[in-house]
Amino acid sequence: MTFTLHPQLDQDTIALGRFKLCHVRLMNERHYPWFILIPEGDNIQEIHQLNSNDRLQFIHESCYLAEHLQQHFKADKLNIAAIGNKVPQLHIHHVVRFETDRAWPNPVWGQFKPEPYSESALTSILNFTQPLITAYKP
Amino acid sequence: MTFTLHPQLDQDTIALGRFKLCHVRLMNERHYPWFILIPEGDNIQEIHQLNSNDRLQFIHESCYLAEHLQQHFKADKLNIAAIGNKVPQLHIHHVVRFETDRAWPNPVWGQFKPEPYSESALTSILNFTQPLITAYKP
Numbered sequence: 001m002t003f004t005l006h007p008q009l010d011q012d013t014i015a016l017g018r019f020k021l022c023h024v025r026l027m028n029e030r031h032y033p034w035f036i037l038i039p040e041g042d043n044i045q046e047i048h049q050l051n052s053n054d055r056l057q058f059i060h061e062s063c064y065l066a067e068h069l070q071q072h073f074k075a076d077k078l079n080i081a082a083i084g085n086k087v088p089q090l091h092i093h094h095v096v097r098f099e100t101d102r103a104w105p106n107p108v109w110g111q112f113k114p115e116p117y118s119e120s121a122l123t124s125i126l127n128f129t130q131p132l133i134t135a136y137k138p
Numbered sequence: 139m140t141f142t143l144h145p146q147l148d149q150d151t152i153a154l155g156r157f158k159l160c161h162v163r164l165m166n167e168r169h170y171p172w173f174i175l176i177p178e179g180d181n182i183q184e185i186h187q188l189n190s191n192d193r194l195q196f197i198h199e200s201c202y203l204a205e206h207l208q209q210h211f212k213a214d215k216l217n218i219a220a221i222g223n224k225v226p227q228l229h230i231h232h233v234v235r236f237e238t239d240r241a242w243p244n245p246v247w248g249q250f251k252p253e254p255y256s257e258s259a260l261t262s263i264l265n266f267t268q269p270l271i272t273a274y275k276p
Contacts, residue, residue, distance in 0.1 A: 045215070046208065046215075046216055047197075047200070047201060047204065048200075048201035048202075048204040048205045048208070055197050055198075055201055056194055056197065058197070059185075059193050059196070059197040060193075063185060063186035066184060066185065066186040070184065077183070077184075077221075077226075078184055078220070079220070079221045079222075080185060080219065080220045081217070081220070081221065081245075082217070082218045082219070083215075083217045083219065084215060084217075085235060085242060085244070085245070086243050088215075097223060105223035106223070106247070106248050107219075107221055107223070107245055107247045107248065109244070109245045110244050110245065
């Protein structure tokens with residue numbers, strides 16, 4: 001099976017690693033910790049198009065990520081969403097929200113032009129995600 | 139276990155029935171077929187707070203609904219999201235999107251004031267959902 005990342009996802013996000021099913025990427029937007037899971041699969045646009053094993057694998061990976069994001073960032077809320085109106089390749093947003101963030105309480109999509117991370121802020125994210133991804137047990 | 143629906147959800151949506159875990163409700167907004175799953179549970183705000191059985195049950199119910207929504211409405215895209223910045227009780231949006239709908243390609247949240255269904259349009263939705271919910275096998 002070949003996996004090709006949609007060019008828009010490639011442009012907007014930074015590769016962090018992968019779980020068993022999903023590639024894990026970071027939206028390069030410093031205002032919210034915003035992670036994206038992209039299940040590997042051919043021409044999959046909706047979660048229900050995953051086969052039954054992959055559906056279970058997906059919810060496992062999504063909850064693993066979500067649980068650790070909430071703990072690590074002391075999130076006020078997580079926003080988890082499969083939208084894809086502009087980028088059809090299935091990708092699931094996991095956005096850490098704070099009552100003090102610039103879009104709160106609105107969703108983040110289409111609100112502001114993303115501003116990229118500084119090198120040090122990105123390093124700090126990587127220092128959190130690398131052990132998290134390595135420790136993942138399917 | 140007692141289940142109390144958040145007053146905002148009660149006000150904005152119409153009860154359609156329930157699967158095993160989730161209550162199924164319809165957003166009273168005629169511009170998009172917009173369904174909401176609300177897992178029964180005490181003080182649950184995030185999907186990952188469901189126990190492992192309920193997580194699997196949730197993805198099963200979500201995919202069952204999504205698959206039938208896409209077929210029935212010939213959706214261009216589904217938007218599936220757990221947001222909850224304003225209404226903390228866990229509820230997962232399943233919105234049927236069309237390239238011709240009034241918010242496309244933006245997400246629907248916070249875009250327009252909802253306009254309620256006419257009686258006949260609501261009947262047509264109920265004629266689709268009632269057999270769907272009755273036929274659900276956990």
